[in-house]
Each structure stands twice: as C-alpha cells, then as structure tokens.
Amino acid sequence: MIELDGLTKRYGEKVAVNNLTFAVRPGIVTGFLGPNGAGKSTTMRMILGLDRPTAGDVRIDGTHYDGLRDPLTYIGALLDAKAVHGGRNAFNHLLCLAQSNGIPRARVDEVLDTVGLTSVARKKAKGFSLGMGQRLGIAGALLGDPRILMFDEPVNGLDPEGIHWIRNLMKSLAAQGRTVFVSSHLMSEMALTADHLVVIGQGRLLADTSMADFIQQNSRSYVRIRTPQRERLLDVLRGAGVVAVETGGGTLEVDGGKPEHIGELAARHQIVLHELSPQQASLEEAFMRLTAESVEYHAHDTAPPGAPVQDWGGDWKREG
Numbered sequence: 001m002i003e004l005d006g007l008t009k010r011y012g013e014k015v016a017v018n019n020l021t022f023a024v025r026p027g028i029v030t031g032f033l034g035p036n037g038a039g040k041s042t043t044m045r046m047i048l049g050l051d052r053p054t055a056g057d058v059r060i061d062g063t064h065y066d067g068l069r070d071p072l073t074y075i076g077a078l079l080d081a082k083a084v085h086g087g088r089n090a091f092n093h094l095l096c097l098a099q100s101n102g103i104p105r106a107r108v109d110e111v112l113d114t115v116g117l118t119s120v121a122r123k124k125a126k127g128f129s130l131g132m133g134q135r136l137g138i139a140g141a142l143l144g145d146p147r148i149l150m151f152d153e154p155v156n157g158l159d160p161e162g163i164h165w166i167r168n169l170m171k172s173l174a175a176q177g178r179t180v181f182v183s184s185h186l187m188s189e190m191a192l193t194a195d196h197l198v199v200i201g202q203g204r205l206l207a208d209t210s211m212a213d214f215i216q217q218n219s220r221s222y223v224r225i226r227t228p229q230r231e232r233l234l235d236v237l238r239g240a241g242v243v244a245v246e247t248g249g250g251t252l253e254v255d256g257g258k259p260e261h262i263g264e265l266a267a268r269h270q271i272v273l274h275e276l277s278p279q280q281a282s283l284e285e286a287f288m289r290l291t292a293e294s295v296e297y298h299a300h301d302t303a304p305p306g307a308p309v310q311d312w313g314g315d316w317k318r319e320g
Contacts, residue, residue, distance in 0.1 A: 001025055001179055002047060002075075002148060006056035009042050009203075016042045018203035019056065024181045026147070029174045031194030031211070032183040035291050039203040040183050041079070044152055048077055060148060072101040072144030079152045081137035086126030090117055090136050093125060094143060103144055111139040116165075130157030138166065148179040155189055167193050187284035201291045211283070218290045219281030223259050225252040226275035227266070236269050237262070251275075 002024040009017040017039040024030045034040050045051040047058050049065035060075050068074050084093055094108045112118050115135040125136065134157050141149055155163045170193055174180045184190050197214045199207040207214055227233050230250055237244045244252040254262060259276050266273050
C-alpha cells in the first residue's frame with residue numbers, strides 16, 4: 001500500500017503538490033489522473049524519494065522509501081523509459097539493477113521474456129525504439145517481483161498489441177493482490193484498465209473514488225429514444241410525468257430516466273421503438289468536466305481569422 005498524508009511540495013512560490021492525502025490499495029488498479037502541470041510526476045517522484053516533500057509524509061507499506069532495504073523488491077516503478085545508459089545492452093542494464101538489490105541473475109532472463117525482449121537482450125539500449133524502451137522500463141519495474149508497482153504513461157510508444165499486453169499485465173498484477181498505481185493521459189485506455197481513480201488538479205485532490213462512481217458523479221446520464229411514433233410517445237411520457245426533450249432527427253432524450261420504465265410505457269400503449277438506450281459520458285468527458293477549472297495550459301484550436309500561421313509542435317504562432 002502507498003499512503004500519502006498531507007503531502008506538499010513547493011518550488012519557491014510555486015505549489016506543485018498541495019496537501020495530498022490518499023491511499024493506493026492492493027488488489028485493484030488505481031489510475032492517477034490530472035491535467036498537465038497538475039503535480040502527478042512530482043507526486044510519484046516523492047513516493048520514490050527522488051524529491052523531498054516540503055511538508056507531509058508518504059510511506060510504502062508503512063516505511064519511507066529511503067528506509068527500504070533492497071527497495072526494488074518492495075516497489076517497482078517506470079517513471080522515465082529514457083533513463084537508461086544507452087551504452088549498456090538490455091541484459092546488462094537489468095543485471096546492474098538486480099545486483100544492486102540482491103536479486104538473482106536468473107530473474108533478469110525471466111523479466112526479459114515477460115516483456116518480449118529476449119531476442120534483443122544483447123542489443124544496446126540506445127538503439128531501442130520508444131516502445132522497446134518502454135518494455136525495458138517495465139522489465140525493470142518487475143525485476144524485484146515487488147508487491148507494489150507504479151507506472152507513469154506505460155503505454156507510451158507501444159503498438160496495439162503492446163497496449164493490450166500491458167493492460168492485461170496490470171490487471172493480472174492487481175488480481176494477484178498487488179498494488180498497481182498508473183498515470184496516463186489516454187482516457188480510453190484508463191477506462192479499460194483502472195478500477196479506482198485518484199484525480200488531482202493544480203496539486204490538489206479532486207477525486208478519490210471508483211471508476212463507476214467518478215463517471216456517474218461527473219457526467220450526465222440519460223436515455224435516448226427513437227420511434228416513428230414520436231408525438232404519441234411524447235404524449236404518453238407527459239402523462240406519466242416523464243420529461244422528454246427533442247434533439248433532432250426524431251430522437252428524444254430523457255434525463256435520469258430508467259429505460260425499463262420507458263419501455264414498459266411504450267409497450268403498454270403499443271408504441272414501436274427503434275432505439276431505447278441508456279447513455280452516459282465517457283471517462284474523458286467526466287474528466288474534462290471535473291478538471292475544467294484546473295487546466296494550467298490552454299491551447300487554441302485555430303489562429304485568429306486571416307492570420308498567417310505555422311504549426312510548431314501544436315502551438316500556433318504568427319509569422320514574422
């Protein structure tokens with residue numbers, strides 16, 4: 001378990017992490033979400049003792065990171081896949097980590113096989129693609145067979161097969177009773193992977209709840225209906241005290257309605273339905289709604305009308 005208690009980090013006048021208190025529990029995948037600049041990376045670095053908190057406390061199974069003997073056997077982490085000596089091959093990189101933490105040499109071969117890098121184990125890391133580097137970083141996290149695993153953007157650079165693999169790996173680790181804490185900006189992937197969410201914005205805790213409750217609390221749920229007997233259905237719904245809104249294309253929407261109730265009303269009055277479906281926002285929509293006031297960096301879709309522009313990595317700039 002990872003436990004944060006009032007964790008705070010300041011850089012001069014800038015408060016990067018502000019009084020965070022939450023626990024990452026075993027047996028589930030906990031997603032860690034927040035806009036750019038929210039303090040996620042700083043929080044993860046403090047968990048691993050790479051940054052010292054200005055205030056508060058963080059413990060790993062009741063112990064500070066610097067108090068752990070052979071820490072890789074307690075917590076494995078992928079924070080930066082590029083943090084590898086490019087002149088070392090994959091095997092030697094992992095062997096150095098193993099020797100520093102009292103981990104048997106045989107374990108190196110095991111994790112290389114787990115992440116699919118056995119065939120390139122003797123190749124230097126500087127020649128690895130981004131996806132291969134991610135796999136090597138994940139191998140390093142798994143090396144000590146730890147009870148706690150922490151991943152920052154683990155699917156970055158992976159192909160679809162690799163994304164599917166890491167998703168199943170994290171679920172499998174959690175099913176074994178391990179603590180899995182993962183940060184990602186890919187909302188669609190997080191929705192498929194995480195059971196619980198911790199969301200922060202501008203360093204503050206915004207949510208600490210289950211995936212289902214997070215979406216329910218931060219989104220609109222409604223029932224969508226399509227029928228060739230629209231006017232008749234509207235009359236029936238009004239008579240039952242159900243408010244339906246016409247949204248165009250012959251579609252009706254009922255906020256907070258139960259599809260079973262609407263279906264029974266339609267059947268009772270012999271009204272044909274072409275669609276009767278409950279609708280709920282995606283994780284991305286719920287996240288955007290919750291964090292709208294916490295976004296530090298705002299991009300613009302287009303430049304002002306008529307202004308000549310160039311695209312430099314996503315930022316629009318005037319020429320000249």
